[in-house]
Structure formats: structure tokens, C-alpha cells
Amino acid sequence: MNAPTSHDHLVPVISQRDIPPAFVEALKSRFAANCSTAQVVREQHGRDESAFTEVPPPVAVVFAENTQDVADAVALAAQYRVPVIPFGIGSSLEGHLLAVQGGISIDVSRMKKVLSINADDLTVTVQAGVTRKQLNEEIKSTGLFFPIDPGADATIGGMSATRASGTNAVRYGTMRENVLALEVVTSNGQVIRTGTRAKKSSAGYDLTRLMVGSEGTLGVITEITLRLYPLPEAVLAAVCSFPSIEAAVRTTITMIQIGVPIARVELIDANAVRMVNAHSKLELAESPMLLMEFHGSPNGVKEQAETVQEIANDNGGQSFEWATTPEERTRLWTARHNAYFAGIQSRPGCRAISTDTCVPISRLADCLLDSVAEADASGIPYFLVGHVGDGNFHFGYLIDPNNAAERETAETLNHKLVQRALSLEGTCTGEHGIGLHKIDFLVTEAGEGAVDMMRTIKRALDPDNIMNPGKIFSY
């Protein structure tokens, strides 16, 4: 097999395990046409949006149509000690889907049923393959919505597994706060439920929160019960340009510190604005900007917006513009959600190395500004977007994947940024997960003792290490 060409801290531990032919036969016998070993299908399931490109694909892909399918596939894999990698839509940025130790992919994208909408309780239960846009479409008539919105139209299963968030997290929280309960297939193929539909509970260990963010290493998530929110009575969106990134960041810090319950506040740097303009046919002013949204009663959003406009003015904010129609709002937010793809498109053939640090809001300027200076000095094309209200932002370093020097430079930038974030009491990943890319960062961040505790849990719940092995920990 080909080893990745990049430098050390990028190399996932790759030890392809032997897959017994009898296992693949058993899988085909159980799943017939829903088990594929076609090269094109395997390759499609053996990559994601990460910058890793050199890992062999899984030996087979099972298309699960229900929980029993997942349970049977995992039970067979357990019997033959074969790795199992859950697959949603393939939008991971951290190599979660790569078969670094071989094994099979369990594709849950056909598990697309919204199982029960409990509008009166503001909850919904869905299968793991439902995507966030599909969900919001299917519950539209209830007057409720689900706020968590990573850039891609990811599956709810994948979003749960990576503890995803997005632009609304500053007000509505992340998957951590919004998953009420899960159905999970454990490493021996057993099906468990991790909670009820009660809004709060003190009933034993919080298995829901343990599974959320476990990246497929403790079990395969098959059903998810989520919290929903009433669509706000009034929504106001605004764009404001700033003379510098610092001015935009200072504005954000102040509004959070005084407690404005803003629903979204996104930083987009001048590079990202340029890329988004080209990709989404917009004509936004090519300077750092904040893209904001306020949710509440008509009076409430007006109050919030006036407060923020005043803070922006104090920081030199220019041309505070309102998006008054739903169409305008949708156009702006679609552009924001496409920023990652706009970035990729701006340099044909490139891959993005995406950073994901998150720091306490008071440290945001310290963390961001030095990193911008370093990125500018590096000569690597990049864009910068951020859920700055949460202290979370992403550089996308746009590298030529065949250029080892560029990869090295980008990784060095990332490394410096993470060290800076950790020294400021932050985390290496706000919402993308550890995957393959941040295994060493996790140890630096959490300490050997805490990572040992995680590993002990992993070994106890998955003694043969078949659940997405090689992610989070390199063993």
C-alpha cells in the first residue's frame, strides 16, 4: 500500500488488518445487492473532505436500510474482528471515513426516515441518514426548526458522531446540547437506547453525551432524538463591513460579553468574501465582514440589532446593511455555507487543510490576529471564516496536495495556531472532531491522563477495536 507522503504528525497509523474472505461472503449472503465490493463504490466511501488521499478504500460497503441491518453488519464484523466505519454523506474534514486499518463501510444514507415529530414537545426522532436540510424541510409545517448547521448538508448521524455545530450554535448550542437521546448499535451488534424524550434527566451515566462526539469509535448511531425550536416570530439579518479583522472581532467580543442573544455572528475575511463572490455570484464589499442574524419578537430583534449596530459603529463598522426579505437572507447564508467549497473552487485541484480552534471569547483577538499575520506571511492561499460568537474559526489553507512543501507549510501554520489556542485555554477542535488529523493535538490538549481514560473506555466498550479504529487514538 501507499503511505501518505506528508510529514510525521500528519501520518495516521495505518495497519491494514487481514479481512477473512469468509466474512465478505457472509456479508454478501446477508445483504445481497445492498453489499457492494465494486471499486467505484468502495473508493467513494474511502475518502472524505479531508486532505488525506492515500488510504486504500474499505473492502466492502453495506447500504443499511434499518437498524437491524446495521446490527447484523456489526455482529458479523465482530465475529470476524473486522473494522466497521459508519458513513453518512462523506463530508468529514478530518479523515473520519478513511479505512486506515481496513474493514467495511456501513452507509446509513438510505436510513432517511423522520420517525416521529412531537411538535408539542419540541422534539423529533430521525434515522441517522436524514440530513439537516431534509429535516427542516419535513418539519416546516410544524412551525419548528432544527438550528444546527455545519457547512455541508450533513446527516444527523454524522453530525452527532462529530459533535457538530455551525452558525446558530452561539444561541442554540451544538449537537451536545441538542441531542436528547440516541439509538446505538454497540460493538457486539446489540441495540441500545441512551435516553428518553424527557428534557432533563439524572438517570445514570450520560451515554448520550458519551456517544455524541465519539466519532464512530464506540458504536454506530442509528436513531437520534433532537430538540427543536419554534421558528422565531421575527428574524433580522445584517451584513457589516469593517476596516480590519480586529475591528470585526472587537465588535463580536463586546456583543457577546454584554449578553446580546444574537442567533448568528459569522466573520468572513476579505479572501473568503472574494471567493464567495466568485462562487455565489454576489457583490459583497471585499473587506472583513460580519454576517449576523437576530431572532426574537419584532421588538426584541430591533433592540438587539440597535445595540449591535452601535457597537459596530464604535469599532469603525461601515455600511450596516439589512437583509429584509427571506430570499436575501437565504442567499447570504447559502453563500456563507458554501464558503468552504468556494475556497476549494478558487484554486483548481487544491485540497483544504481546515483549522478548527475555539477559544474563550476574551482570547479571540489574541488567537486570531497573530495567526492571520502568520498565514499572510506564508504565501499559502487561504480563507478565514468563523463562528466568532463562540470563539471558533476556521482557516482553510488551500494547498496543492502533491506539493509536499505547501503541505508542510500549512501544517506548520496549523500547528502554531493550535499551540496558541491551547495556551489561551482553548481547544484544537470546536466542531470538526479529532479524526486522524488531531490525534497528537488531543494528547497535548487533554493530557495523558484524560486520554488514558478515553482509551480505557474505548477498550472496555470495544475490546477488539473494530469500531472505526485509528480515529481519536492512534492504536
Add this chain to the structure above:
Amino acid sequence: MNAPTSHDHLVPVISQRDIPPAFVEALKSRFAANCSTAQVVREQHGRDESAFTEVPPPVAVVFAENTQDVADAVALAAQYRVPVIPFGIGSSLEGHLLAVQGGISIDVSRMKKVLSINADDLTVTVQAGVTRKQLNEEIKSTGLFFPIDPGADATIGGMSATRASGTNAVRYGTMRENVLALEVVTSNGQVIRTGTRAKKSSAGYDLTRLMVGSEGTLGVITEITLRLYPLPEAVLAAVCSFPSIEAAVRTTITMIQIGVPIARVELIDANAVRMVNAHSKLELAESPMLLMEFHGSPNGVKEQAETVQEIANDNGGQSFEWATTPEERTRLWTARHNAYFAGIQSRPGCRAISTDTCVPISRLADCLLDSVAEADASGIPYFLVGHVGDGNFHFGYLIDPNNAAERETAETLNHKLVQRALSLEGTCTGEHGIGLHKIDFLVTEAGEGAVDMMRTIKRALDPDNIMNPGKIFSY
């Protein structure tokens, strides 16, 4: 030893382990005057607010003054395989503090330092022995507050360990949502940190949420980093009496379902009002009432309150009264927080068996009204209070602890209530924890598979079962 006299599902599994004399000697040698074996001290640490009274006290009490003390005590206990029970202020309602397998109590109440206030980030880090009132007193000058408020003035360590909540949870969440990170002493005496001060993170397993609610069975919590909130610009409190519990519950369900961001909405039944009036020298109308509070901007709270007043009127709510001064508000909420003690006081010598079910809001009336009828029919004196906005409520059955028939009747009421809550997709405990009392309920609620997973984690992280053994699971 004396076995509890109550019927089967009440009896904790009690197997007092042998404590080697050398262990107690080692403890005394390390802790000198901070290790007590005096009977009165041991007895004080061998009981809590639960209805269990017949368990022998711990063999010794260590008064820890810092994390190192806790680590050293646990390391010694690990060496001699002696059970360790963390102790805050002793306000558990579920027998968490009882030495059912013997062992020592580690009292953290002297660890009372607020270690760092990061007002700009809305976070604070405290030692485990800081109480909720002390915390709010110490951060008063920052304009911030910590909202979680169980009835007792509990320690932040204890509140974390039981995943506590209280009257503000309907708006601000529970300890699950408000603990950002912990310092924990593990079963071998190692000190780990479970997170950073970043508002969100996807960095590996969520050890913070695993420890929150683990009831001392996975480690001893020594430091806690919490989220804080800006004191609301405007606060409005109101009391409204209703012709029936049902009318009060219907009012609550509607306000939650339409998304009023109410900060507090507490149900107090006529029994509880009578007891509170007697205890707190108040003259509230002795009918079911809702005690409410609205937080926000001056306009915002006015809007919210008008909406709720309209809903209450539709349901026959009478005499909607405003508490306009901070003093009036404090008096009302203090009365509410003392409801439990008011109940106890209403029947000298009694113990309360406290229920803690929590159901989805749409099921609240179904769950509550039948249980009220059953309680009325039983002849056992009781009070009913509830964080009804969360679907969580507590009956306090006031029994004579020496009257086996009364205990049996109360337990039967509780049993029926829990079965009802589970059949309505709720939980047996919203905020008190499993402790000794709900071990069987947990299995019914979560299922054998999920409880097995919890037990597997427990065994992996505490192989000698020394961390508060016999709680959550009966082994």
C-alpha cells in the same frame, strides 16, 4: 448491623467490606487532625436527606483542603481497596452519601475557593466545596450570576455529581449544560482535567458530561469550571392562583409550547402552599399556584408576562400578582426553595420520600393528575412542587419512618408514578440522581443493554469498585 426495615425494592445491597486497621492508621498519619474517627463526625457524614436511616456510618472522615488531599486519600483507599464517598453538604435525597459497603467519607466542604472569575468569558472556576449561594455572592460585583439552584444550598461539586438543576433550568439548562470542564481525582488517585474553557469542543470523548451525574462512582470532582450569565436587565416575578392543578399545568404546557422564554415556572400545590405559609410566615392563597419569573430587556419581560397572563386567564387563573421589588421576589423564591423543609416541618419526626419523574411537556398533565388522585386517596400527607416548565415535579410523601405500612404505601405511590412516567417517554429522575433508591427503576428505564454499558464503563474506570460503590448499580 441493622438491615433497613422497608420492603424489598427499597433495600440497598449492603455488604460492609473489611477495612484494614493499617489503612485507618495510614490515613491518620497523612491527615492528622483532618482525619476524624469520632462517632458524631462519622454519623453526620453517614446520612443525608434521604429516607434511609439504617446504614452504619463511614469508618473515618477526611476533611480535604485541596486537590492533593483528595488525591492522597483516594490513593490510600485504592491501595487498601477501601470505598470512598465524596461529601459536600449532605443534601442528597437519594442516599448518595450512605456507606452501604463501608469505607471513608471525603468531605470537600473546606475546599471553598472561587479560583478564577473570567467575567469577560462568562466563566468561573471553583473548588468543589463552594456552594451555589456563596458563588453568587462572590461574583455579585461582576454583574453575572450562576442560575442552577436546587432547593438546598448545595455544593457545586455535589450538584455536578448528581446533574442537579432547579427552578431556572427551564431557561438556563441543568448542570449538564452549564459545567464546561472538571478536575477529577480518578480511582487510582490520579488528577485529570476533562476540558478547557472553550465554549464548545469536539476533542474526543465528553468526559465532562460522563462525570457530571456519575454520583461519585467514577471519580471525585475537585474543581469545576462553570458558565455564567449576565444578570438580566429586567426581572419580573408573578404569582398566579388556579382553580385546579390541571389549570396550572395547562397554562404551563401552552406557554412552553409557544416558546415563551420564561426563566422560572414553578407549580406549588395547595398542600405545599399551606406548609410554606406556615414555615415562611407568608399568606399566599391556599390553592394551586404558579410562581413565575421573566428575564430580559424591560420590553422583553413585559411582552413575555403579557402573553403568559393571557394564557393563565384562559385557564381560569386568578389574581395574577406581581412581585415588583427585589425583596418581594427574594421572599417568594426563598419560600419556594424551603418548600422541602417546610414539608418536613409540617409533620414532626417525618422523613420525606421524594419523587423526581420528568416527562415530555405534552405528557405532563397525564402523568401528574392521575398521580395526584392516587396520592389523595392514599391518606399519606404529601406536598407537590414542580419545575413544570421542564416536565419535572416532586411529590414529597411525608412518612413516619418507623411505620412500615406508611413507607410501603409511599413506595407504592412512587412506583406507580415512575411506571407512568416511563410509559409516557419520561425518566424516573429529572435532577436527584439514582443513588440507592432508583437502582431498579434505572434498569426499567434504560434497559439492560444500556445499564450493562454503564457498568462496563464503571468496571473499566474503577476495577476495584471503590468509588462510591453500591450507588447507581447494586454491586
